[in-house]
Amino acid sequence: MKLLVTGGAGYVGSVCAARLVESGHEVVVLDDLSTGHADAVPEGCRFERGDLAEAAGDLLAEGFDGVLHFAAKSLVAESMQDPALYWSGNVLTSLRLLEAVRRAGTPRLVFSSTAAVYGEPEQVPIPEGAATRPTNTYGASKLAIDHAITSYATAYGLSAVSLRYFNVAGAYGAYGERHTTETHLIPLVLQVALGQRAAIHVYGEDYPTEDGTCIRDYIHVSDLADAHLLALEHAAPGTHRIYNLGSGTGFSVRQVVEACRSVTGHPVPAEVKGRRAGDPASLVASSELAKAELGWKPQHTDLEGIVRDAWEFARSRAER
Ligand SMILES: NC(=O)c1ccc[n+]([C@@H]2O[C@H](COP(=O)([O-])OP(=O)(O)OC[C@H]3O[C@@H](n4cnc5c(N)ncnc54)[C@H](O)[C@@H]3O)[C@@H](O)[C@H]2O)c1
Numbered sequence: 001m002k003l004l005v006t007g008g009a010g011y012v013g014s015v016c017a018a019r020l021v022e023s024g025h026e027v028v029v030l031d032d033l034s035t036g037h038a039d040a041v042p043e044g045c046r047f048e049r050g051d052l053a054e055a056a057g058d059l060l061a062e063g064f065d066g067v068l069h070f071a072a073k074s075l076v077a078e079s080m081q082d083p084a085l086y087w088s089g090n091v092l093t094s095l096r097l098l099e100a101v102r103r104a105g106t107p108r109l110v111f112s113s114t115a116a117v118y119g120e121p122e123q124v125p126i127p128e129g130a131a132t133r134p135t136n137t138y139g140a141s142k143l144a145i146d147h148a149i150t151s152y153a154t155a156y157g158l159s160a161v162s163l164r165y166f167n168v169a170g171a172y173g174a175y176g177e178r179h180t181t182e183t184h185l186i187p188l189v190l191q192v193a194l195g196q197r198a199a200i201h202v203y204g205e206d207y208p209t210e211d212g213t214c215i216r217d218y219i220h221v222s223d224l225a226d227a228h229l230l231a232l233e234h235a236a237p238g239t240h241r242i243y244n245l246g247s248g249t250g251f252s253v254r255q256v257v258e259a260c261r262s263v264t265g266h267p268v269p270a271e272v273k274g275r276r277a278g279d280p281a282s283l284v285a286s287s288e289l290a291k292a293e294l295g296w297k298p299q300h301t302d303l304e305g306i307v308r309d310a311w312e313f314a315r316s317r318a319e320r
Pocket residue numbers: 006007008009010011012013030031032033034035036037050051052053069070071072073074089093112113114115164165166167168169179
């Protein structure tokens with residue numbers, strides 16, 4: 001297939017673009033490099049630098065079989081301080097993309113949604129039918145896009161799939177997490193192990209969990225790429241399917257720090273701080289629907305294995 005990958009110079013987009021090229025697809029990456037890196041665009045992809053709201057129309061007019069839409073702003077704290085960036089940078093740009101898709105008659109769309117659409121969940125593991133009550137503007141912006149995609153699919157016959165990722169981690173060879181403003185737990189702990197940061201701050205030890213720290217479901221970025229390939233195959237005209245993607249096991253912040261100590265051999269000093277605003281106590285995915293309908297099977301459910309891949313990547317970048 002000829003595929004447009006928005007955000008293919010970012011973390012998840014670059015890994016997925018690499019896997020798409022390996023699977024024989026023709027890939028065009030559209031990225032404005034606002035948080036991505038030109039040298040993260042995988043070999044074998046054509047790279048177009050530009051804002052998706054402006055450039056997607058002309059590109060799609062060339063004729064594509066599908067769009068994988070990763071490009072977004074995705075910092076929770078920033079979304080609360082500057083919501084305009086998220087309503088315009090995520091929602092408005094995605095609406096422009098949807099219009100370009102409709103005008104060009106592009107048949108397929110796979111969208112990067114997020115567990116943040118659920119907010120504080122009533123039940124864990126979280127199924128797709130759970131109430132969507134996002135506690136931050138980032139999650140609200142992604143939910144708004146999901147709603148728009150549903151109506152485009154129903155009315156205009158688009159084949160659409162939203163994948164709601166839980167906590168993405170790990171790396172795939174030369175492609176991994178390189179956020180300039182890093183807020184994610186695992187890469188921050190690895191920065192401590194690399195001597196780039198003195199200690200990891202543990203945000204809250206008074207949550208109603210076994211060790212008092214928050215529980216998250218860490219999914220390997222390579223398993224996520226598998227899900228995108230399957231979503232492209234299974235997308236059906238006039239439908240918008242939504243799937244939660246996680247490994248199905250929750251790990252506390254303390255367990256993650258411990259796994260990083262074990263993998264890196266570094267003592268990783270940890271300092272307990274206050275809670276971070278908007279953090280739910282526990283987020284674990286039920287991915288049963290993705291397994292049943294897409295035939296998706298996560299291969300990397302061992303936390304130390306996920307951390308090991310992230311560590312190899314972080315070390316290789318630090319040596320440059
Ligand atoms: N990393 C996670 O844990 C996680 C979890 C859930 C969902 N997601 C979603 O997955 C997607 C990818 O996340 P990531 O961690 O790879 O982020 P990232 O910041 O590494 O990648 C996003 C890419 O999109 C590009 N971009 C942003 N706005 C653009 C625009 N208007 N036009 C063109 N390019 C633009 C950036 O330059 C960057 O390369 C996002 O949609 C994010 O919301 C990520």
